[in-house]
Amino acid sequence: MRMIKTNHMKRITIFVLSIFSGLVSMAQFPTGGAGGKGQSAPNIGHIYGKIVDSAGKPVSDATVILLQTNSIRFQKNEKDVLLKGLSTKTNGEFNFEELPLFGAMKLKISALGYKPVEQTVAFQMKMPQGGATRQSGDPAQAMNSMSGMLNSIDKDLGNIKLALDTKQLEAVMVTASKPTLKLDIDKKVYNVEKDMVNAGGTALDVMKNVPSVNVDIDGNVTLRNATPQIYIDGRPTTLTLDQIPADAIESVEVITNPSAKYDASGGGAGILNIVLKKNKKNRIQR
Numbered sequence: 370m371r372m373i374k375t376n377h378m379k380r381i382t383i384f385v386l387s388i389f390s391g392l393v394s395m396a397q398f399p400t401g402g403a404g405g406k407g408q409s410a411p412n413i414g415h416i417y418g419k420i421v422d423s424a425g426k427p428v429s430d431a432t433v434i435l436l437q438t439n440s441i442r443f444q445k446n447e448k449d450v451l452l453k454g455l456s457t458k459t460n461g462e463f464n465f466e467e468l469p470l471f472g473a474m475k476l477k478i479s480a481l482g483y484k485p486v487e488q489t490v491a492f493q494m495k496m497p498q499g500g501a502t503r504q505s506g507d508p509a510q511a512m513n514s515m516s517g518m519l520n521s522i523d524k525d526l527g528n529i530k531l532a533l534d535t536k537q538l539e540a541v542m543v544t545a546s547k548p549t550l551k552l553d554i555d556k557k558v559y560n561v562e563k564d565m566v567n568a569g570g571t572a573l574d575v576m577k578n579v580p581s582v583n584v585d586i587d588g589n590v591t592l593r594n595a596t597p598q599i600y601i602d603g604r605p606t607t608l609t610l611d612q613i614p615a616d617a618i619e620s621v622e623v624i625t626n627p628s629a630k631y632d633a634s635g636g637g638a639g640i641l642n643i644v645l646k647k648n649k650k651n652r653i654q655r
Contacts, residue, residue, distance in 0.1 A: 414468030418526030427461025431480035483531035572613035595638030
């Protein structure tokens with residue numbers, strides 16, 4: 370990520386001319402004289418680099434901001450002011466141009482999943498011996514001087530590595546529970562374990578809390594105004610609801626439109642399929 374050499378030489382020429390004009394202005398109008406405000410150096414600084422991870426792979430979309438430290442007037446403290454900011458490219462590179470050549474700057478880098486990085490950046494200006502306006506007759510020495518000035522306003526930060534921000538989380542226990550009522554395509558499933566009122570009762574007490582099932586004072590169970598057929602674990606049974614303890618039931622399936630796998634003797638009312646707990650089957654004699 371190098372800029373064209375002609376652009377470097379152009380910025381150096383501008384810098385040298387500005388220094389020369391500044392010296393001439395100071396010679397004609399000393400500080401505090403009639404000349405007014407002094408001239409400042411142009412913003413021709415250039416900083417660039419590349420953000421990579423610990424494995425050397427580029428980090429894209431990392432936030433890179435450049436802050437400049439300014440002294441607050443009439444106060445003894447300093448304040449960091451945002452100078453420029455950008456996000457790294459896909460190859461992890463960033464590039465800041467038109468930066469002030471004097472004054473300390475802070476480079477802050479942050480990316481998701483990585484620890485933030487902060488470092489101080491400053492241009493080390495190297496002027497030729499004898500002043501900026503003094504020229505040497507040796508072309509090689511002049512080129513070396515120009516190269517030194519080129520390196521002073523172009524700062525290559527190289528590859529900046531970001532470390533992974535790993536955090537050890539505490540153990541998390543996830544507890545899941547069945548819903549009280551579950552609607553399937555061909556049936557409604559009522560989870561009896563959720564209803565603590567049924568503890569110590571019978572299947573008849575369970576039916577009183579099952580949606581769409583009606584139980585009258587005499588204990589007659591109806592579904593859609595008709596008597597349904599009672600199943601246990603998908604099979605017909607001769608047991609009555611009073612003979613089945615409530616704590617042995619896991620769920621009740623309300624099947625209003627039985628499929629072909631069920632006996633059609635249930636009529637138009639449907640089927641109440643009582644699903645027993647696996648460890649309670651031995652308590653009921655069918």
